[in-house]
Amino acid sequence: MSEAALLSFYPGPSQLRPSVARHIADACASGILSRNHRSPEFVAMYARMTEVLRDRLDIPADYHILTASSATECWEILAQSFGALNTLHIANGAFGQKWADWRKAIAPNTWIHRFGPEQSLSLNDLKIYRDSELICLVQTETSNATQVKSGTLRDIRRHFPQALVAVDATSSMAGIALPWLAADLWFASVQKCFGLPAGLAVLVCSPRAAEVARRLGERRHYNSLIHLLDMSARHQTTHTPNVLGIFLLEKVMAEAESIHQVSHRLKDRCQQLIGQLERRGHQPLIANRHVRADTVLALRTTPEQLQQLKSTCAQHHILLGNGYGPWKDNTFRIANFPALSTADFERLYAVI
Numbered sequence: 264m265s266e267a268a269l270l271s272f273y274p275g276p277s278q279l280r281p282s283v284a285r286h287i288a289d290a291c292a293s294g295i296l297s298r299n300h301r302s303p304e305f306v307a308m309y310a311r312m313t314e315v316l317r318d319r320l321d322i323p324a325d326y327h328i329l330t331a332s333s334a335t336e337c338w339e340i341l342a343q344s345f346g347a348l349n350t351l352h353i354a355n356g357a358f359g360q361k362w363a364d365w366r367k368a369i370a371p372n373t374w375i376h377r378f379g380p381e382q383s384l385s386l387n388d389l390k391i392y393r394d395s396e397l398i399c400l401v402q403t404e405t406s407n408a409t410q411v412k413s414g415t416l417r418d419i420r421r422h423f424p425q426a427l428v429a430v431d432a433t434s435s436m437a438g439i440a441l442p443w444l445a446a447d448l449w450f451a452s453v454q455k456c457f458g459l460p461a462g463l464a465v466l467v468c469s470p471r472a473a474e475v476a477r478r479l480g481e482r483r484h485y486n487s488l489i490h491l492l493d494m495s496a497r498h499q500t501t502h503t504p505n506v507l508g509i510f511l512l513e514k515v516m517a518e519a520e521s522i523h524q525v526s527h528r529l530k531d532r533c534q535q536l537i538g539q540l541e542r543r544g545h546q547p548l549i550a551n552r553h554v555r556a557d558t559v560l561a562l563r564t565t566p567e568q569l570q571q572l573k574s575t576c577a578q579h580h581i582l583l584g585n586g587y588g589p590w591k592d593n594t595f596r597i598a599n600f601p602a603l604s605t606a607d608f609e610r611l612y613a614v615i
């Protein structure tokens with residue numbers, strides 16, 4: 264029982280939504296996990312999943328909804344399928360950099376624009392990359408808890424009307440409302456804001472990106488975007504997928520409120536959370552509040568305080584997120600994901 268009672272504020276894999284255990288039992292009982300992924304039962308379930316996801320997340324009707332195994336796989340799918348396009352990666356942290364590095368290993372026509380975690384992304388600095396045909400960036404950089412605002416994404420679209428835009432929204436999709444039309448490719452793995460077990464990712468693709476992929480004609484990989492699009496048109500996948508993950512995704516989204524309500528609630532809660540932590544002497548890692556993420560918070564502390572904090576939390580079966588990379592010893596992170604309730608945060612405030 265004590266293991267089941269773990270309350271995790273880790274920003275991925277994150278606290279599961281409370282209904283997940285029940286849905287896993289239902290999935291087992293329903294027989295879907297033992298059915299072929301070409302069966303009418305699977306096809307109907309997959310179709311329901313995309314329908315409910317589109318509705319709750321307010322995804323445009325003409326955008327394709329695809330699945331993959333992870334956000335990392337989505338990096339690779341895009342690098343392979345759009346390898347021919349001159350590509351600009353914009354990065355201010357570890358995930359953005361890793362994505363750029365993988366792309367560069369596959370396709371050398373890759374440029375990386377770095378900006379500081381305290382900086383707002385400046386459109387002026389991007390002028391020199393006018394010839395970009397694909398622009399890749401991370402909406403919420405989980406490593407340093409910063410985000411690129413919707414207005415900036417729309418500005419990028421306006422300044423690069425000819426380019427495709429791809430956005431890693433792993434730590435924000437299903438948490439905050441995303442400006443879908445400002446980009447062509449959006450993806451997220453489900454162990455962050457979706458509050459599900461890892462092993463599944465959602466990849467959203469605009470009609471224009473689908474058209475470009477078809478024009479480029481890259482079909483050498485089982486997970487080439489063209490194959491994913493062809494299979495998803497029949498509510499199927501290229502390979503035996505994570506059927507349990509897809510089942511759970513449909514169930515938790517069917518229970519979820521509209522993303523606009525969720526988004527409001529999380530943004531409010533983020534402000535409360537910062538206030539509560541500041542009162543306890545923990546300052547946000549990122550001083551510039553205009554670039555701080557809504558869905559994940561990084562807080563400064565000292566190595567001694569951090570040890571103390573972690574052991575106190577551990578005694579109460581609470582897990583905090585470690586600081587990332589260079590900030591391992593003097594920061595911690597707290598997820599502000601939809602699976603966590605007000606009561607969960609009250610439990611945290613009572614302990615720290």
Ligand SMILES: *Cc1c(COP(=O)(O)O)cnc(C)c1O
Binds near residue numbers: 333334401461
């Ligand atoms: C967690 C994370 C990833 C990696 O997700 P995987 O499911 O491990 O591939 C990629 N990008 C961002 C922004 C993340 O937070």
